[in-house]
Amino acid sequence: MSNYPIFGCYYYPNSSQHIKSYAHLSHEQITLVDSENTTLLASTIDNCQLDSPLPGMASELNFADGGRFIPQDVEFRWPFALKEHGLSERLEKNKILIVASVLLIPLLLWLILYRLIPSVAVYSVNLAPASTIETMGEQTLSVIEKVALEPSQLSTNKQSEIQQQWRLMLNSLNLDSAKFRLSFYQSDYFSANAFALPNGRVVVTDELVDLLKNDPDALRAILLHEIGHVQHHHSIRLAAQAAASTVVFAVIFGDLEGILEVVLGSGSSFLQQAFSRDMEQEADVYAIKNLLKLGYSNHDFADAIEALENNLQAQEGSYDDTWLKYLSTHPSSQERIEYARQYKPQ
Ligand SMILES: [Zn+2]
Known part of the structure; x- marks a missing residue:
């Protein structure tokens, strides 16, 4: 069990009814407990789904039964999600990358149209x-x-x-x-x-x-x-x-x-x-x-x-x-x- 429980809100399956709770993480397992330390839910991490989090919004965790846990700290990111969602979030945060891709996409198109396709065409001419x-x-x-x-x-x-x-x-x-x-x-x-x-x-x-x-x-x-x-x-x-x-x-x-x-x-x-x-x-x-x-x-x-x-x-x-x-x-x-x-x- 992690030493640092994550404080947030647990929403019952398909319901707006919710309860303040703490999430405990271990390597493979996530456990939600209420303020009395009574277990509300236990699930393997593989059975959970993460919404791709946007900057400034909490990273919501969805359980297989339809229940959800929303951390109170909007900056909190699930450690197991880093590999999966890190890239898209970094891209969204990084304005230089956004500008670069706006410039790179036309360049890439130009390379494909004016360099790659003509040379492929020449090659296939010899086969035609x-x-x-x-x-x-x-x-x-x-x-x-x-x-x-x-x-x-x-x-x-x-x-x-x-x-x-x-x-x-x-x-x-x-x-x-x-x-x-x-x-x-x-x-x-x-x-x-x-x-x-x-x-x-x-x-x-x-x-x-x-x-x-x-x-x-x-x-x-x-x-x-x-x-x-x-x-x-x-x-x-x-x-x-x-x-x-x-x-x-x-x-x-x-x-x-x-x-x-x-x-x-x-x-x-x-x-x-x-x-x-x-x-x-x-x-x-x-x-x-x-x-x-x-x-x-x-x-x-x-x-x-x-x-x-x-x-x-x-x-x-x-x-x-x-x-x-x-x-x-x-x-x-x-x-x-x-x-x-x-x-x-x-
Ligand atoms: Zn000529």
Whole structure:
């Protein structure tokens, strides 16, 4: 028996009738006695239940038969409860921990969405059958075709000339020509632009071919940049991220329509997708390295970005925001130009 009885009130089972009493604790046993030292109740500690106590409130002990004992001292905590309830009470008391968790939860979400899921997606891409990615890419293209692409106006000669350069380049880099296909479209929406679908199809607009018509090496540099996006699985990483964030936010905010949108809207979301700075840089490095491997110059890539940048400046004002697209999906041109010009192979 404990030397220090705990003074409090014993409430009879399912009743508001109560009596002042003392609780005696031993290791496994709790005994309640009244002021005459007559035993009111004896129970093993395992058969008792504690309400999770809040700061400033007494820690109420509930017995199996429905009786309750409430210590008079609101600060009193049952020694056997320390392990069980200590943590939640400490958390509630500790404002620093509360503030930290408010900050840590978004950080954790960010890590999961932007670091963990993209890397898991990349890993699973290697396990996914090529036919799935092929279907995904072609379906995305047919959505974009409906919304933003018109048949190419380029001459057959011009098209086959570029296609021939493309095949030569694929051969020299040991890339599968069944996977990497080049398509031409006219597009007011994309204007002078190129983009790659996850299955390896690269789309080039007539406007881009026109812009670089006197600089085939610069066009090659852009095409290599797009191949870089495919080789690094950037679209798939973004799609996984978008899907996962929608699901996470839908769960948090209870927005089920969002989930439906993810399932139905993967094609149109491609139009809004923007690669991260890191992804752009990865694709730039891929392009520059392979230009050098093919015996061309790192300056070809810088020239290509410069041509796009100059074209943008010249057109500014006469075009509205659609014109900003290439450079908004490909940020900080000046940095990229300098990086390419100063590139030294390791
Ligand atoms: Zn890019």
